[in-house]
Amino acid sequence: MGSLARTRAGSRALCASLPLWAGAVLCAAASPPDQPVSRRPNILFILLDDLDYSDLGVYVPSEILTENIDRLASQGMRFTQFYGNPICTPARAAILSGGYHTRFNMGQRIQRDSFRGLPPDVPTLGELLRARGYRTGFVGKWDVGDNRPEFLPTRRGFDYAVRKLDGGGYYNYELSFNDGPPQQFWFGEHLTRALTDYALEFLAAADPEQPFFLCLWHFAPHAPLEPPLNFDNSRTNYDLLSLRGRFAALVTDADRQIARLLEQLEAWGLAERTLVIVAGDNGGADQVHSGIPRPLRGFKKDVFEGGIRVPLIVRWPHIVPAGAVNDSVVLSFDLLPTLAELCGAAPPAGLDGRSFWSVLRSGAYAPREELLFWENKADSAYFPSPEGAFNTWAVRSGDWKLVYHQQQRMLFDLATDMGESTDRSAEHPQFVGELEQSYRAWRRTTGDVPCEPELSDGAVRAGDVLAFSGGAARIGPDTRLDFHDGDFGFATWIRPEQLAGEQVIATKPGSWRLALSDETVALTVNSADGATLVLDAPLPSNQPQTHVAFTLFGWPQGDATVRLYVDGELAAASTNRVVAVNPNLELVYLGNAPDGSAPFVGQMSVPRLALLSWYASEVREDYVSSLCAGDANTDWRVDLADLSLVLTNFGLGGGLSRSDGDLNADDRIDIQDLLICLTHFGSDCPAE
Numbered sequence: 089m090g091s092l093a094r095t096r097a098g099s100r101a102l103c104a105s106l107p108l109w110a111g112a113v114l115c116a117a118a119s120p121p122d123q124p125v126s127r128r129p130n131i132l133f134i135l136l137d138d139l140d141y142s143d144l145g146v147y148v149p150s151e152i153l154t155e156n157i158d159r160l161a162s163q164g165m166r167f168t169q170f171y172g173n174p175i176c177t178p179a180r181a182a183i184l185s186g187g188y189h190t191r192f193n194m195g196q197r198i199q200r201d202s203f204r205g206l207p208p209d210v211p212t213l214g215e216l217l218r219a220r221g222y223r224t225g226f227v228g229k230w231d232v233g234d235n236r237p238e239f240l241p242t243r244r245g246f247d248y249a250v251r252k253l254d255g256g257g258y259y260n261y262e263l264s265f266n267d268g269p270p271q272q273f274w275f276g277e278h279l280t281r282a283l284t285d286y287a288l289e290f291l292a293a294a295d296p297e298q299p300f301f302l303c304l305w306h307f308a309p310h311a312p313l314e315p316p317l318n319f320d321n322s323r324t325n326y327d328l329l330s331l332r333g334r335f336a337a338l339v340t341d342a343d344r345q346i347a348r349l350l351e352q353l354e355a356w357g358l359a360e361r362t363l364v365i366v367a368g369d370n371g372g373a374d375q376v377h378s379g380i381p382r383p384l385r386g387f388k389k390d391v392f393e394g395g396i397r398v399p400l401i402v403r404w405p406h407i408v409p410a411g412a413v414n415d416s417v418v419l420s421f422d423l424l425p426t427l428a429e430l431c432g433a434a435p436p437a438g439l440d441g442r443s444f445w446s447v448l449r450s451g452a453y454a455p456r457e458e459l460l461f462w463e464n465k466a467d468s469a470y471f472p473s474p475e476g477a478f479n480t481w482a483v484r485s486g487d488w489k490l491v492y493h494q495q496q497r498m499l500f501d502l503a504t505d506m507g508e509s510t511d512r513s514a515e516h517p518q519f520v521g522e523l524e525q526s527y528r529a530w531r532r533t534t535g536d537v538p539c540e541p542e543l544s545d546g547a548v549r550a551g552d553v554l555a556f557s558g559g560a561a562r563i564g565p566d567t568r569l570d571f572h573d574g575d576f577g578f579a580t581w582i583r584p585e586q587l588a589g590e591q592v593i594a595t596k597p598g599s600w601r602l603a604l605s606d607e608t609v610a611l612t613v614n615s616a617d618g619a620t621l622v623l624d625a626p627l628p629s630n631q632p633q634t635h636v637a638f639t640l641f642g643w644p645q646g647d648a649t650v651r652l653y654v655d656g657e658l659a660a661a662s663t664n665r666v667v668a669v670n671p672n673l674e675l676v677y678l679g680n681a682p683d684g685s686a687p688f689v690g691q692m693s694v695p696r697l698a699l700l701s702w703y704a705s706e707v708r709e710d711y712v713s714s715l716c717a718g719d720a721n722t723d724w725r726v727d728l729a730d731l732s733l734v735l736t737n738f739g740l741g742g743g744l745s746r747s748d749g750d751l752n753a754d755d756r757i758d759i760q761d762l763l764i765c766l767t768h769f770g771s772d773c774p775a776e
Contacts, residue, residue, distance in 0.1 A: 128220070128431050129404060130294070130362040131301045132349065133423075135183075136342060137176060137229060137310040140372025142382045143339050144399050152336045153324050156347040157366055157401065164364070164403025165412040165448060171419045172369045174388065174395045174464035174480070177231045179369035179420050180305070184212045184232060184244070186424030186439040188461070190534040193574040193699035196465060196643075198231060200254035203572045203671035205233015206244065213424045214245025216433045217301045225290040228252055228283050228305035236567075240267040250286040252279070252307055258314040278316040280308045280338070284345040288352060299431075304349070309338035311373065316341055335376040360405045363430070365423075368398030385508040391462045391482035391491055392508055402448055409451040416447050417456040417484075459523075460484040461530050483523045483530075490523040497524065528706065535577075535700030537568055541678055546687070552694045558687045560680035568699055569596065570671035571642055572616075575701035578602065579637035579653075579710050584690040587627070591688040592681050593636065594695060597674045602638060603686065611638050611652045611660075616668035623652040625659030632724055635711040640669060641701045651704075656711030656745065658704060712746045712753050718768035720749050726768045734765050 142148040146158040146166060172179040177197045178189035185206060189195055198204055206212065218224045225248035226241040233239025234253065241249035253262040253270055258279040262270040277285065287304045294300050315328065315337035324340060327333035346366065353359045371377075371394045374387035386392025400418065402408055421441035428435040429443045447454050463481035482491045487503035490513075499513040499520055513520045543549060546559025554561055563569075569576070582593060587607050595601040601612040610624035628634055637653040648669050650662040678695065679688045696710065718726035720733045734749040734757060741756035751761040 127361075128222075128299045129407075130299050130358060131217070131222075131365070131427060131431075132353070132362055133301070133303045133305075133365045134346060134349075134367070135180075135228070135303070135305040136339075136366070136368050137305075137307055138370065138372055138388055139309060139339070139368035139399060140377055140382070141368075141384055141394065141397050141399060142377070142380070143309075143372060146401075147399060148381075148383060151326075153340045154343045156343045156350065160346075160350070160364065160366060160403050161401045161411075163405065163410050164401055164408050165414055165451065167400040167402075167418055168413060168415050169417045170367065170398060170400035171396050171417070171460070171462075172367070172371075172398045173420065173462060174370055174391055176229070176369050180230070180232050181206060182419070182421035182441075183423050184214070185210050186213070186421050186435060186441040188421065188440050188534050190463075190531065190700055191440075193568055193571065193576075194232065195463065195575075195700070196573075198233060199573060200234050202233070202574075203235055203567075203570045204574050205236060205239030205567070207567050208238045208243075211436045212244045213427060214241070214301070214303075216245070216424070216428050216435070217431055218245045218247065220431050220433045222299050222301045222431070223247055223295065225249070225287075225300065225302040226251070226305070227287045227290065227303065229307050229310075230305070237267070238567075242267045246303075248290050250283070252283070257312040258307070258316075278314075278341075280306060280342055280345050281316070283307070284348055287349060291349070291352060291356070291358075294356075294358070301427075306342055306345075308342040309335055311375075313338060313376070331376050332380070363402065363404040363408075366399065366401045367420075368400075369420075371395040371398060383507055389464055389480075391464060391480045391493070393502070393506060395464075396462055396482075404448075408448050412451040414447060414451060414453065416444060416454045417460070418444050418447075419460065455486075457486075459526050459530070461527060463531075481527055483527045485523060485526075488519070488523075490520055490527075492524075492527075499523075528703075531700050532698075532706070535698045537566065537697040537699060539563060539694055539697050541694065547679055549694075553691050554679065554694060555691050556679035556688050558680070558684070558689070560682075560684070560687075561678040563676040563678065563697075565673060565675060569676060569697070570599075570673075571640060571648075571699075572669055572671040573642045573648075575642050575699065576640045577637065577698035577700065577702045577707075578639075578695055579635070579698075579707065580695040581633050581635050581693040581714060582688075582690065583633045583692070584688065586689050590686045592677065592679065592686040593688055593692065594676060594678050595681060596672070596676045597682055598672050599670045599674065600638075600640075602636065604688070609634070609636055609652070609654060609659075611650070613640070613648075613650055613662075613666055614670045615666050616670045619667065621650060621662055621666050623650060623660035623662065625652060625654050628655060630723075635714060637702075637707050637710070639701045639707070640666075642669065653704075653707045653711075656708035708745055709753050712751075715746070716768065716771070716773035718751060718765045718771070719773055720746060720751060720765065724773040726765065726771050726773075731765050731769065734761050738762070 143152055144154045144157055146161040175197050177194050181189045181194045214224045224246045226246040227250045230251045249266050251264045259275050261279055262272050264270055290302055313334035315334050319337050326336045353362055371388045377387055384394035386394035388395055422444055425435045425439055425441045425443040426445050429445045461483055465479045480493045487501055489500050489502055491498045497513055497520055498511040500508045541561035541563055543561050544559045546557050547561050548555045591604040593602045599614055603610055607627045608624050609627050613621040635655050639651050641649045648666050652660045720730040737749045737757045744750035744755055749757045749761055751764045
């Protein structure tokens with residue numbers, strides 16, 4: 089992989105090599121005496137919804153007039169490789185948290201009635217800046233949790249909040265003020281202007297001695313395409329009867345509303361003390377961008393560049409170099425550590441994002457060495473079969489990018505092919521395989537939920553093994569485990585000492601229950617509408633341990649597909665979707681029912697809990713990696729039967745499992761599998 093990685097010399101390499109203070113002196117205009125760099129700036133962060141890379145004239149020649157944003161770019165720095173996410177919620181979660189959305193089960197848009205949101209223990213950008221003395225405000229589209237108080241802006245670091253609720257358009261919408269009850273607006277002020285008015289209201293109350301942080305996250309130019317009825321079309325001459333013309337009018341109107349803010353900052357003497365950010369969350373929708381000249385491939389919901397590469401413009405007079413164009417790769421989750429560093433706040437540990445403040449100061453190109461990931465499952469065709477995969481995903485390594493789309497793997501060199509027109513995967517098959525494995529490893533790492541069960545009497549823990557003799561273990565509370573319209577995975581090894589009556593392996597009362605009943609393992613899932621789904625499968629006989637797992641694949645509409653696995657193989661699946669898996673605030677119990685009525689007697693491993701639904705192959709790999717090496721037929725001994733399986737199927741490949749002889753799960757049976765079997769020949773699997 090290293091031979092294919094590439095770095096690019098920046099146009100301002102000299103500035104990057106200097107100390108920060110020297111770079112500031114030589115590579116940026118000098119700060120005025122009353123505006124030292126050490127002074128914390130005001131911050132105005134404007135986010136536009138569904139703004140395409142090609143919608144701003146400063147990026148790509150376009151028929152859309154955006155003279156005010158273009159002027160802002162001439163006064164600050166424009167980034168050519170800024171990345172959001174394929175859809176809105178993941179981008180917003182990344183901005184506010186500084187991390188991948190996969191850590192919070194927020195890979196799709198969160199509906200208004202969803203029980204998910206940014207977990208309360210995840211510090212947000214608003215909380216960090218408020219702790220540094222900022223007056224904080226949020227106006228516009230939130231989209232990171234609306235159905236629980238702990239997810240709302242005023243609980244997540246914002247003193248002032250005007251939140252647009254899900255649904256409606258530009259003349260028919262609901263707003264919540266400081267997280268109060270919804271207020272319906274019918275044929276009032278056009279939404280883009282109304283939100284700008286509330287932003288100006290926040291700014292008008294600014295204290296000259298207290299810095300402010302304001303997020304104005306517009307709904308524009310998102311559908312429905314309803315430009316102002318009084319839109320001044322005299323200079324633009326858009327065809328307002330066409331989708332493209334109405335979209336263009338929404339963009340231009342948003343540009344004019346931004347001008348109102350910038351003019352007021354100037355009039356109030358705040359312009360030079362204010363860092364202004366204008367960015368997009370995801371690429372433009374295909375309905376208004378198909379058929380027009382665009383340098384990037386793909387649209388909103390895609391992980392091609394056209395779905396994730398979006399505008400980012402930053403202006404801070406005399407501090408950020410004016411008219412600068414920067415090719416550094418920057419992601420939405422980099423904004424939190426950048427603004428935290430700028431304001432003297434200590435960012436939380438373990439962030440995925442990294443600060444690009446030095447880039448803003450110097451204008452130097454900063455290479456990005458770590459792998460970067462995107463994915464989306466917005467379509468209802470997600471996981472069409474047990475072997476299905478994510479609808480689309482991508483991995484970037486240096487200038488190379490692997491895209492999985494419509495069951496095809498495509499490799500692009502973005503340094504020479506930003507439009508992703510030439511697939512290079514056939515030239516570098518090993519590199520493609522390495523990147524795909526990196527993606528799978530990333531999903532497992534970011535999607536797992538740490539599990540530290542609290543034991544009651546009758547439950548003992550030794551390492552990763554829990555032994556039960558009438559007690560239970562509890563997990564939680566954790567809002568991430570309320571998967572309602574999100575994904576969830578559960579896996580454990582069990583070693584029952586008896587098979588009589590019902591024994592609870594794990595349960596979230598009122599939501600789901602995994603239990604043994606005599607010689608059967610059964611999963612019961614409760615729906616929010618009162619329906620119940622039961623999946624069951626026979627427990628393998630003559631085997632001391634059994635691997636049990638289940639996955640729930642949720643859609644934004646609140647329905648889910650459920651699958652039960654036994655020893656790495658699909659044992660049962662729902663034929664009809666379960667409507668809205670019932671969320672609640674109950675704990676997860678292991679080894680017993682909450683009232684002690686269904687004790688599991690025996691041992692089980694500490695379960696693996698995952699926010700991301702697994703591939704069927706990942707469930708199998710989890711099972712395989714837990715077995716002792718060389719045991720192909722899972723009888724807990726490596727003997728002639730295992731050697732015979734490997735030799736009988738030697739040379740086969742494609743769609744194989746351990747029971748076929750593929751001991752190292754590389755999808756082929758070869759000398760490596762034979763060596764594993766011979767190395768461990770004659771050994772028994774460990775008891776634990």
